[in-house]
Amino acid sequence: MSASVTIEQLVKRYGDARDGVTALDDVSLTMSSGELTVLLGPSGCGKTTLLRSVGGLVTPDSGSIHIGDQPVFSSADRIDVATRKRHIGMVFQSYALWPNLSVFDNVAFPLKEQRTSRAAIRTRVADGLELVGCAHLSRRFPHELSGGQQQRVALARALAAEPRLLLLDEPLSNLDAGLRVRMRGEIRRVQQRTEQTMIHVTHDQGEALALADRLVVMRSGQVIQMGTPREVYEDPRTAFVADFLGSANLVEVRRHRPDGSVETPLGPMTAARDHHQGSDGAAYVAIRQEDVHLGEGPCGRGCANEYELSLQAVEYLGDHQLATLAGGGEARLIARCPAGERLRPGIGYRVCLPAERCSVVPS
Amino acid sequence: MTQLLTRPTSRPRYVARGILGWHWGMLALALVLAVLIVGPLGFVTGRAVLGGELTTKVQEFVDFMSQPATLRALRNTFLIAVPATLIACAGGVALGWLLARTDIPGRRLLNSMPLIPILIPRVSAAIGWVFLLSPRQGILNVFYRDVFGSDAETGPFNAHSFLVIIFVMGINLVPYAYALMYPSFTQMNSELEEAGLASGASELRVAWRVTLPAMRPALLGSLSLCFMLAIAQFSIPYILGSPERITVLTTELFGLLTTFPANYDAVAYLGIVLGLFAVILLYGHRRLTALRSFVTVTGKGHSDRLVRLRRWKPAALAFVWLYAGLTVILPVGALVVASLLSFWGADYRLDEMGLDWYRSLFDHAWAMPALGNSLRLALVGSLCCIVLAALASWYGVRRKGRLNSVLQGLAELPIGIPSSVFGIGFLFAFIALWADGLNTSFPLLVMYSVLFLPFAMRSVTSALHQVSPELEEAAYVSGASRFGAFRRVTLPLLKNGMFYGWLLVLAILFRELEATVFLVTPGTPVFASALLDMWGLARWPQAAAYSVLVLLLTLVLLGAMSGLLGIGKRAGSGRRRPFPSNRPGSVHGGV
Numbered sequence A: 001m002s003a004s005v006t007i008e009q010l011v012k013r014y015g016d017a018r019d020g021v022t023a024l025d026d027v028s029l030t031m032s033s034g035e036l037t038v039l040l041g042p043s044g045c046g047k048t049t050l051l052r053s054v055g056g057l058v059t060p061d062s063g064s065i066h067i068g069d070q071p072v073f074s075s076a077d078r079i080d081v082a083t084r085k086r087h088i089g090m091v092f093q094s095y096a097l098w099p100n101l102s103v104f105d106n107v108a109f110p111l112k113e114q115r116t117s118r119a120a121i122r123t124r125v126a127d128g129l130e131l132v133g134c135a136h137l138s139r140r141f142p143h144e145l146s147g148g149q150q151q152r153v154a155l156a157r158a159l160a161a162e163p164r165l166l167l168l169d170e171p172l173s174n175l176d177a178g179l180r181v182r183m184r185g186e187i188r189r190v191q192q193r194t195e196q197t198m199i200h201v202t203h204d205q206g207e208a209l210a211l212a213d214r215l216v217v218m219r220s221g222q223v224i225q226m227g228t229p230r231e232v233y234e235d236p237r238t239a240f241v242a243d244f245l246g247s248a249n250l251v252e253v254r255r256h257r258p259d260g261s262v263e264t265p266l267g268p269m270t271a272a273r274d275h276h277q278g279s280d281g282a283a284y285v286a287i288r289q290e291d292v293h294l295g296e297g298p299c300g301r302g303c304a305n306e307y308e309l310s311l312q313a314v315e316y317l318g319d320h321q322l323a324t325l326a327g328g329g330e331a332r333l334i335a336r337c338p339a340g341e342r343l344r345p346g347i348g349y350r351v352c353l354p355a356e357r358c359s360v361v362p363s
Numbered sequence B: 001m002t003q004l005l006t007r008p009t010s011r012p013r014y015v016a017r018g019i020l021g022w023h024w025g026m027l028a029l030a031l032v033l034a035v036l037i038v039g040p041l042g043f044v045t046g047r048a049v050l051g052g053e054l055t056t057k058v059q060e061f062v063d064f065m066s067q068p069a070t071l072r073a074l075r076n077t078f079l080i081a082v083p084a085t086l087i088a089c090a091g092g093v094a095l096g097w098l099l100a101r102t103d104i105p106g107r108r109l110l111n112s113m114p115l116i117p118i119l120i121p122r123v124s125a126a127i128g129w130v131f132l133l134s135p136r137q138g139i140l141n142v143f144y145r146d147v148f149g150s151d152a153e154t155g156p157f158n159a160h161s162f163l164v165i166i167f168v169m170g171i172n173l174v175p176y177a178y179a180l181m182y183p184s185f186t187q188m189n190s191e192l193e194e195a196g197l198a199s200g201a202s203e204l205r206v207a208w209r210v211t212l213p214a215m216r217p218a219l220l221g222s223l224s225l226c227f228m229l230a231i232a233q234f235s236i237p238y239i240l241g242s243p244e245r246i247t248v249l250t251t252e253l254f255g256l257l258t259t260f261p262a263n264y265d266a267v268a269y270l271g272i273v274l275g276l277f278a279v280i281l282l283y284g285h286r287r288l289t290a291l292r293s294f295v296t297v298t299g300k301g302h303s304d305r306l307v308r309l310r311r312w313k314p315a316a317l318a319f320v321w322l323y324a325g326l327t328v329i330l331p332v333g334a335l336v337v338a339s340l341l342s343f344w345g346a347d348y349r350l351d352e353m354g355l356d357w358y359r360s361l362f363d364h365a366w367a368m369p370a371l372g373n374s375l376r377l378a379l380v381g382s383l384c385c386i387v388l389a390a391l392a393s394w395y396g397v398r399r400k401g402r403l404n405s406v407l408q409g410l411a412e413l414p415i416g417i418p419s420s421v422f423g424i425g426f427l428f429a430f431i432a433l434w435a436d437g438l439n440t441s442f443p444l445l446v447m448y449s450v451l452f453l454p455f456a457m458r459s460v461t462s463a464l465h466q467v468s469p470e471l472e473e474a475a476y477v478s479g480a481s482r483f484g485a486f487r488r489v490t491l492p493l494l495k496n497g498m499f500y501g502w503l504l505v506l507a508i509l510f511r512e513l514e515a516t517v518f519l520v521t522p523g524t525p526v527f528a529s530a531l532l533d534m535w536g537l538a539r540w541p542q543a544a545a546y547s548v549l550v551l552l553l554t555l556v557l558l559g560a561m562s563g564l565l566g567i568g569k570r571a572g573s574g575r576r577r578p579f580p581s582n583r584p585g586s587v588h589g590g591v
């Protein structure tokens, strides 16, 4: 039943020309059938607007959206299919369970709209609640459920009519930390069982990495990088992605040297990848905190990038600790070290940054 | 999948969709409201301006306005309305603050008490005060003379004086000021006050310097609303003022229409004058609130910090009960006593009292029919009103745009125009379009469906604000049409808010007289006009009995209705909990 989604050159502005905001700035994307796509970005970057445009709850200014091969929105052809005719499901941030209807009636609502027979409704609602593990709650009312249960029921309701596409707008943000981790596993399980195309919006990078088949990173209304979670995490193309996804160290690049390496406040540095090439403007070397290795002597691995830095501060976080290292001038590096290591602030350490983990990125 | 994908989408439309697609639905509603609300006002203006050379019309207008009677009425209107407004607002602010922001004992029970006077017909309240303060026989006067052993035949109080008219009008307008002030007090962010306290100010000083300024928008709203209601007030100045020939604009209007031949041009002139006051007031209000728009009442929607009254508690409680005594207990008590007398002037002796006047009501030619008529008209009128209000509020909360602001402006208009002007407007409209209709109750019904629209809208809007748009969107996503979502999701959630709004409008319409008096036909009187007639025929104890009967009826009906609602709540075993909770204070939140 699942369908792919194709979005082309979508633009949406709020307000007037002078003091409006461009919530979507020429967004083009494709999402394959049966995949879980995560839209990730800081608050206010336009994720919700994009999701609601796909759902037909927001009318974009221009561009087109196809679900499967049906155009549901196209400014050129003046098409705007009503939400109810798009055959989608949606889970809202507040769950939006109707307080006047029981759990059963909530889940049955989309089926009734499809004129499903009574008997079929009963079995399909039961199946749907079974899928999310809430079969025993069907006679309760929404306010008699815990947050996690409401969330499961909302998921069951969204899936009840077997939509072509499921949209989830930060569905986990109202849950506490432990439950959030459990529920994201649940969503993943349901997605794999039903092979449902899903678009999931979040600003939580951990959630995004854990859930996504494909990760789409957005910033101020634009898509700035997409790929599998591994690709995006390991090879950020811009300083923003490197920082937003896993808060990488960003070391300022002073200039490129003829031999391909770059000069930084820490000293010369060799990086395996250069995404800055050809563009101008500031550049940084991005390196993940867990890739910064500390030793009291030379590391002996023949690292290209080895520096003598002093340890300024240690932040102990239980399962690991973060060491802040300072070189000459402004440069700072944060290293993620095992919790067991004894680190003494004020002492000089030899720091090694493996070249294959370093990328030069534009800001 | 392919089956779904190839399913033809039925006629994709751009932007406007469905029955409640905002453009057409909104336009239709705006047109209906324009006809019903602006139309009658147009007829008043038309009557005053057209039908003659403009210069002669202007001359006529000036001549009429400079007649001593008109000038006196104009002066009296101001002399009464201004101090009455001040009394009403002072009372509303004091009660609002005490019941919303202090630890006065029993505030949960007391916080709807200041609204009770709305339920008492104003004619009855005025009559009650005549019984209390009539110079010779007034209960309080007799009591005073007895206690202080005075030999005087009359006094010391005179019901038919400026002071008493001002006072009675003022305390009877307090509920409207309170209805605006109370929610504003409860919504104020108490952290602002805490900041004041933290910087070393006393509770009282904080109330004066921090709380009150934050209340300025609500206060300005109360002032203009109360002033509007005060200049439109008819029954209180009519009943208390007539014996001493104290006339105001509305009683003058009534006189012009009831003397033969009725002087319609003069009626239109006075209507225009009243309307102009309203326009000036609205404009002034706009200017003032625009200047003050930086004052924002933000907050968590509830205040958790209460001002501790400490040793002032008894005084505060006494104030609240004094208010209850003056607006409810004394006048209603006087009505009960007077209704038991065999004639007005009889000694206040228990063994001479009886229920004869109550019995007489059931044989009365029009007392009971008028009651039925009022009930029917108020029921149907308030139902029409609440339906219009639900639609207008829904657009107001969910949609933006210029058409919507026009719609909201139209729907709010009746609150800014004295109801007497509406009464005259509908009168002229029917004279011009369908004069025979004036022999039926139809004009009243049409007027009733819009006259208190803003009141109904407040309660629906406050309920609607608690229905998150996501609930409707979830219905669209599930395949519901706009109308389907409204019917199956929004409407059930609005039920309580609409019910309270309907009840409120019903109660007000039932005893409406200010506008009704111009449209009511002698053959089919409504309760308030019948009571007025009874009073005019000097059957005073009978009028008292009639009032008491209606108050009892109101009490029984309200009890039954809230009982029904209560039972509904319990039967659902708490399933209504997430529903919009409507405390009476917030029901007419912005009256």
Ligand SMILES: Nc1ncnc2c1ncn2[C@@H]1O[C@H](COP(=O)(O)OP(=O)(O)O)[C@@H](O)[C@H]1O
Residues within 6 Å of the ligand: A014, A015, A021, A022, A023, A041, A042, A043, A044, A045, A046, A047, A048, A049, A050
């Ligand atoms: N209804 C609206 N009216 C005006 N501006 C809006 C509206 N909805 C969103 N915006 C603006 O559009 C931008 C994107 O918002 P949104 O899509 O909600 O972001 P996100 O979901 O990523 O936090 C924000 O700057 C927001 O302020």
Ligand SMILES: [Mg+2]
Residues within 6 Å of the ligand: A044, A047, A048, A170
């Ligand atoms: Mg969002």
